[in-house]
């Protein structure tokens with residue numbers, strides 16, 4: 014079964030059960046800065062899981078683009094990747110455990126759909142703790158499902174792992190969410206395919222204790238049904254939600270691998286052509302079959318005279334394929350490489366891919382050829398990729414060029430060093446964008462002595478200090494950004510809100526505020542955008558701001574909980590203020606149209622007519638991927 018058939022069968026099955034298909038949201042979550050990327054299909058649905066009405070009704074299904082980079086170091090083994098598609102179905106206060114589990118069982122085992130032998134399935138359920146009781150209901154439903162095909166489904170008793178079908182496990186295994194710091198969550202039941210005892214007999218570190226959830230490779234989780242009945246609040250407590258929801262997610266690549274009998278996801282039709290292309294473009298001969306199963310295995314491979322062994326080469330090809338695929342989706346959804354947050358993750362993916370490609374001695378222009386293959390695989394399902402082709406290639410090539418320069422300059426700097434510590438490493442990383450992994454490689458090459466754990470700790474500390482500083486600087490509050498509370502700075506502060514919204518209208522939704530500094534004379538405003546603004550763009554932005562000034566929009570401040578602010582679509586930096594009430598400044602009203610909504614501490618003028626005429630005095634680069642505008646009111 015190929016990816017197109019699987020998507021279609023899944024969606025049609027749930028449509029036949031009364032669901033409406035909703036499109037995939039962007040990989041950049043809207044109005045949820047507590048996470049950098051959309052990591053699950055439920056992400057765009059958070060407001061509806063919390064009780065808001067969804068325009069499409071209470072039963073939804075989708076194929077969602079997801080990015081998870083937490084396991085980036087494991088990419089290239091049999092199951093890890095940084096981008097995947099999640100097939101999902103949701104009940105927003107409609108059906109609950111009964112239908113959810115029965116439909117999963119039907120879809121997986123019925124010959125009309127996936128036709129998986131029920132003997133190969135094992136499931137886990139929540140064992141209960143002080144926050145929520147043991148999920149007896151799910152156990153009973155699973156037992157009925159298995160009984161319908163003549164299987165007696167035994168509940169695990171702490172022993173007899175081979176005979177048991179249903180495994181009650183703690184929160185670590187069987188609780189999902191929230192996706193951010195707070196939000197909807199609940200007990201889940203996870204569905205595994207058992208590849209059989211022979212898969213792990215000699216190698217499983219847990220020996221006869223191996224059971225679903227063990228990472229030895231015998232059990233592959235393909236579907237997770239979450240019963241979202243709770244909201245985790247800022248104090249860490251679990252409050253019952255006003256409605257009982259179901260949130261399920263099935264990994265497309267993994268399921269494809271299972272259905273086709275592949276031992277790894279890179280054989281699936283959404284990845285194989287990319288890996289094959291990397292190999293084709295490589296100037297080092299590569300074996301056609303993919304063999305590595307784990308990093309361990311690769312590390313154990315004996316090395317010839319400085320030559321990469323097949324397993325390493327295959328792994329490198331998988332890394333290039335995975336990272337470039339993820340980068341393509343990120344850029345298409347508006348992320349640009351930078352040294353902060355999302356942009357940094359993208360930069361890291363591209364640079365890691367380029368490094369692996371260099372090890373494989375790929376031909377020049379390999380990026381463009383890979384983009385073509387990726388667009389060939391996904392263009393029909395995600396047409397925006399085709400529309401954004403030029404932008405994608407442009408960003409990848411710009412980053413490749415920057416990386417080349419960086420390597421030269423960083424290397425020169427590294428050569429000057431007598432010794433190393435976390436701060437020095439961070440400075441090289443920060444100034445030249447020289448990746449940490451490569452700093453280590455270089456200093457190792459030069460025989461410098463260092464304590465790797467200490468160095469990494471110090472580096473991480475410098476990194477986090479730097480990020481915190483940048484966040485404070487960009488916090489919508491302008492706390493440190495306002496020189497004083499004079500009339501002039503207040504007017505410029507209001508102008509800054511209009512400016513942000515105007516920039517987003519003219520340049521796109523990738524524009525976020527990255528910092529600001531306001532004195533009585535001028536406004537300085539940093540924002541994410543990959544290139545110099547054209548004169549025409551600057552004129553348009555000025556015109557929009559001046560139009561809002563002319564409209565004499567009333568400015569009002571509302572206090573509300575953070576969730577409400579997010580729901581309202583207010584712009585702002587959310588992290589540091591979790592759990593608090595926030596102030597949202599709204600410019601405009603129903604009559605004149607609401608133009609801007611931002612979480613902000615103020616102060617602001619009462620009406621935009623007080624601003625006078627807005628003019629952009631200068632537009633320049635601030636740092637990689639960030640532009641700076643200096644503007645005045647005349």
Ligand code: SER
Nearest residue numbers: 053055237260261262
């Ligand atoms: N949110 C759950 C998961 O990501 C089910 O979709 O596994």
